[in-house]
Amino acid sequence: MSTIDTAKPATAAQAAHVAGSAGNSSHDVVAAAAALVPALRARAAETDALSKLPDATIADLQKARLFDMVRPQMYGGLQVSYETYLDALIEVARGDGATAWTLGLISTGMWLVAVSYPKHVADQVFGQNPNVRICGALGPRKAKTRRVAGGYVIEDGLWMYNTGVYHSQWDQLGIPLVDDAGTVIGRGAALLPVSEITLLNDWDTIGLRGSGSTSVTVKDVFVPDERIVSMSRTVQDDYAATHLTDMLPYRMPMVPTLAIRLVCSMVGMARAAVELFMEKIGTRGIAFTIYEKQDDATVTHLRIGEATAKIDAAESILRQAIRILETSTERREKMSAQQRARIWRDAGFASRLIWEGVDQLAGASGTAFINRNAPMSRIWHDVRVAYMHGGIYIDTCYEVYGRVAAGKSSVSFMLPEQG
Structure with missing residues (x-):
């Protein structure tokens, strides 16, 4: 799809595409997401000031059933296809990047918890609250744990960037797994009620302010074994959710799935930038030139061509990665470490293309761009x-793939060892 062609509300053709791709539900999440764009744009200043999503935005997302996209169908979710999920995130991001980023990270948390725990735990999490939301931070800044009868005590821990924690009931946090002597024997993740976590309210950033990605701490909290998962098992696709193994979305390997999810909303942010740029070029000139309208200048046409090529290429990379991921999972083919690293690399590369494209458009947006509250600046x-x-992070993505391709260890615990 062209960024210029699609920089507008969802069309009837797009809605038909979505209805066909959703498969498991007649609810059109892409059309529902597109309908939210005006309201999300109108709340931009409020969202930034709050440093989290307004209650009205959470209510809108819930009413549109966007939190249900990756919720298992057996718990009332829509369980949409990955491409439908991408299309919906794109539309939300056209309205507000922070809202889409938060929705994406909460959805990721829900997917990861859905695959990581056995049915009786899933019943507690998803079955007892039809509107449950989950966030997560797998990489602790610090974490000290103690093995006790029946589980672990998190004695002290700090986790940064808990996107969506203000709007979630559960948080999955990365922890060291230790034996009775306190020796670290692996990496794990603990699922805790948000009520047992302290929010530091320290999210004060230059962008994605509304995502509310605050740091959190945990002190002297017991977590039962049933809510502890081994990351070494998870990265090997050894999921405890055996009740979901017949459902394609919950068999996908973790790292490729999560890497793609991080970039989905960025495509929508880029489309919003293209849409805004195209709206303005006929209303302003180019200073110290003969051009009274920017859209008369050849340099403008070149900038549009290059920036949209990068953005379109990034979207194509993501859609191709999704097709590879879904085809491999459908065939029950276990992805090699190199295949996983390749999709991870491609996700990082797509994010770079998006950044470069948006940066080019912003640079050609005139002096109005420097206004802190200007839409393009945001x-x-x-x-x-x-x-x-x-x-x-692009250097990590490149290095991990390069090492694996060269037959060396990946230097990342997020990939399985090469067989």
Whole structure:
């Protein structure tokens, strides 16, 4: 799809595509997401001031059933296809990048918990609250745990960037797994009620302000074994959710799935930038030139061509990765470490293309861009912060793939060892 062609509300053709791709429900999440764009744009200042999503936005997302996209169908979810999920995130991000980023990270938390725990735990999490939301932070800044009868005590821990924690009931936090002597024997994740976590309210950033990705601490909290998962098992696709193994979305390997999810909303932010740029070029000139309208200048046409090519290429990379991921999972083919690293690399590369495209458009947007409250400035800052996420940090993506391709260890605990 072209960013210029699609920089508008969902069309009837797009709605038909979505209805066909959703498969498991007649509810059109993409059309529902597109309908929210005006309201999300109108709340931009409020969202930034709060440093989290307004209650009205959470209510809108819930009413549109966007939190249900990855919720298992057996718990009342829509369980949409990955491409439908991408299309919905794109539409939300056209309205507001921070809202889409938060929705994406909460959805990711719900997916990860859905695959990580056995049915009796899933029943507690998903079955007891039809509107449950889950966040997570797998990489602790510090964490000290103690093995006790029946589980672990998190004695002291700090986790940064808990996107969506203000709007979630559960938080999945990465912890060290230790034996009775206190020796670290592996990496794990603990699922805790948000009521047992302290929010530090320290999210004060240049972009994605509304994501409310605050740091959290935990002190002297017991977590039962049933809510502890081994990350070494998870990265090997050894999921405890055996009740979901017949359902394709919950058999996908973790790292490719999560890497793609991080970039989905960035595509929508980029589309918003293209849409805004195209709206303005006929209303302003180019200073110190003969051009009274920017859209008469050849340099403008070149900028549009290059920026949209990068953004379209990034979207194509994501859609191709989704097709590979879904085809492999459908065939029950276990992805090699190199295949996983390749999709991870491609997600990072797609994020770089998006950043470069948006940066080019912002740079050609005139002096109005420097206004802190200008829409293009806000998009530019949101994309920049998203691009800096450690999960798609481009140097890491390149190095991990390069090492695995060269037959060496990946230097990342997020990939299984090569067989």
